[in-house]
Amino acid sequence: AQKVTQAQTEISVVEKEDVTLDCVYETRDTTYYLFWYKQPPSGELVFLIRRNSFDEQNEISGRYSWNFQKSTSSFNFTITASQVVDSAVYFCALSEALDSWGKLQFGAGTQVVVTP
């Protein structure tokens, strides 16, 4: 069963618009970790953020912000004032603590297209 769901396949915005990427996860573990990775057109995977299940504080890093809500099993990602360089596929991923080896379970990804 899919443990990480990114329902949005593609989001298109015009530069300077905000864009929010949804991520819903499923786990029975009480301790787990959530990640966001960025995959630009060049193809590499860039780590953006990690969150553990005990830290529900929202986080902001420049134009990026993350909203973690355990009550709805969601870990959403917002890009404020989007730029063309934000065009990429963004992946949400889950690592469960019961699995000691840190394996990541990825969502299918959301393609963000930012046009000038």
Next chain:
Amino acid sequence: NAGVTQTPKFRILKIGQSMTLQCTQDMNHNYMYWYRQDPGMGLKLIYYSVGAGITDKGEVPNGYNVSRSTTEDFPLRLELAAPSQTSVYFCASSYGRGKGQPQHFGDGTRLSIL
């Protein structure tokens, strides 16, 4: 500091051929992973290793083999290439000592089986 290095970057194989995808990391990470990414999909785990001499299967191991003789290297072997193995392959590593360590990825190997 090179991080995770994968070679080759691109390869075309004929059905039935064999090849090894190379992965090396210079961060002294204990944990290493191989994923495949099919078009429009997320990454799926093929094999992983938690240290030299220790490997285990992931979600999609069929048709692949791995070995881990050193901390630095984690090659992935395709024995009899099939069209279904056309994909982009990513190697990753993490420190591993604490849970939830982020994985660092190589740039990927784009493999086509014709």
